[in-house]
């Protein structure tokens with residue numbers, strides 16, 4: 001073992017002893033300077049960012065990264081992974097003598113899955129580099145103006161944050177993009193980058209940058225750095241694909257946050273399709289990596305996780321009632337609601353922004369008031385780039401607001417003070433559940449999450465249990481009982497069903513009348529209905545067994561979009577699915593009847 005390696009391991013041991021002293025589950029009991037960071041950078045962390053001490057993941061990762069090792073970090077959401085990789089990179093760069101210059105091009109590359117995360121990391125970089133003006137931060141990402149990006153790359157960007165598609169585009173087409181000095185490649189939210197289908201782009205990027213550890217022979221046009229390469233991979237959840245990326249990009253990595261988990265030998269080559277590389281005994285030893293499928297996901301300990309069981313036809317009234325209840329109970333708070341499709345976000349956003357209290361409920365007041373009286377924002381991939389950017393920035397600053405979003409906001413985004421996450425449409429993969437709820441309860445703060453499930457979807461709880469995620473039931477009737485009807489108090493018997501609750505019936509009727517009277521809303525509702533059904537059929541693997549469209553009553557699904565009647569499902573595939581569902585239902589009915597006949 002060389003001296004550098006030994007020192008790193010000793011430092012890690014020391015850090016762990018310091019960190020896990022029982023004082024806090026989030027912060028370490030050491031200082032940033034004791035980790036080896038330069039005093040100016042420590043000042044910067046304290047003065048510009050307000051960070052007095054490192055988090056545990058930072059205390060573990062920073063010395064290892066400073067020592068030049070490749071690293072795989074698996075730590076819970078909101079534990080400070082961004083600083084864990086940015087601080088040591090900046091520390092190294094600011095020490096170069098002579099000082100690095102813009103004209104030397106890019107030294108560090110941070111790859112992220114979404115534009116919002118790209119902006120977020122870039123903004124943190126700007127703050128951190130305030131006193132290091134010679135280290136230039138920059139970003140390239142989908143949706144931005146290519147020629148402006150080219151111009152910025154030509155001038156030189158020392159630390160570049162990028163989404164994979166756009167980066168590859170510049171690597172191939174921007175000849176002035178200088179990366180001969182590249183030393184670090186960092187994959188933030190590594191698993192998501194791969195889930196989004198960027199696997200091929202990533203392999204191509206690694207090849208073009210000459211950074212594939214033992215992949216196919218490096219391409220002739222690949223430019224290798226004069227520096228020793230150091231690659232870092234980070235995520236709160238890992239999967240099989242990350243295993244592969246780790247194998248082709250990390251060399252003898254130090255794993256952080258994977259203690260006690262089962263190590264998995266390198267899988268057979270054919271498993272990864274396009275990738276072929278030689279396996280010898282040494283590399284076999286080097287490339288041992290976690291098998292996350294066997295492990296529990298890490299969730300913030302203080303997060304309170306609940307589920308609510310709601311029949312399909314009552315979903316919308318329950319969502320509106322819960323939101324109203326939560327904001328009235330605590331006026332100043334932020335909530336994020338996750339939906340499965342862009343159309344669903346559009347519909348609910350328009351509805352929440354326009355729906356008024358029904359006129360007959362408060363006849364004494366002349367002006368009808370908004371049903372939900374808090375600022376509402378929407379975020380999804382079909383929005384204009386500029387609108388996405390504005391929403392992201394504004395919601396960040398708001399003290400009290402609601403964000404309706406697709407999974408575009410599920411990863412890495414750090415919206416301060418989000419108090420509650422509602423998963424109105426279930427997330428699918430358990431890892432996605434973990435990231436969605438990870439937008440709250442960040443850095444030891446309080447946080448609640450609520451998962452909507454239909455009675456036919458309850459098995460999903462078992463799927464989450466397999467990953468160590470367990471939820472308790474939310475008591476909904478109390479919330480519904482708290483709404484008055486025309487000034488009368490309704491005395492509800494405890495056993496009344498949700499669908500028959502007077503408040504549910506009343507609100508559903510009001511919503512349906514509202515949608516019926518507004519052609520624009522009706523169109524949005526229909527579109528949302530169709531894409532929701534399509535998304536429901538797209539669940540993969542094990543989850544297909546739980547989320548079966550044929551178990552749904554499409555009339556009730558329509559009700560959840562405040563539609564009185566079920567719209568025709570446009571598109572051939574949908575028509576075929578409906579026919580199949582009806583056929584299946586008929587057959588099920590027949591066999592049930594047969595069974596009954598046999599019994600009696």
Ligand SMILES: Nc1ncnc2c1ncn2[C@@H]1O[C@H](COP(=O)(O)OP(=O)(O)OP(=O)(O)O)[C@@H](O)[C@H]1O
Nearest residue numbers: 051053054055077078079080081082236412414443
């Ligand atoms: N040492 C620190 N002291 C105080 N706050 C910190 C410290 N480090 C990071 N933070 C803050 O903690 C929050 C979470 O950090 P960050 O977004 O890096 O978490 P993460 O682990 O990357 O989360 P995710 O897995 O969701 O991407 C941010 O608001 C960040 O500013």
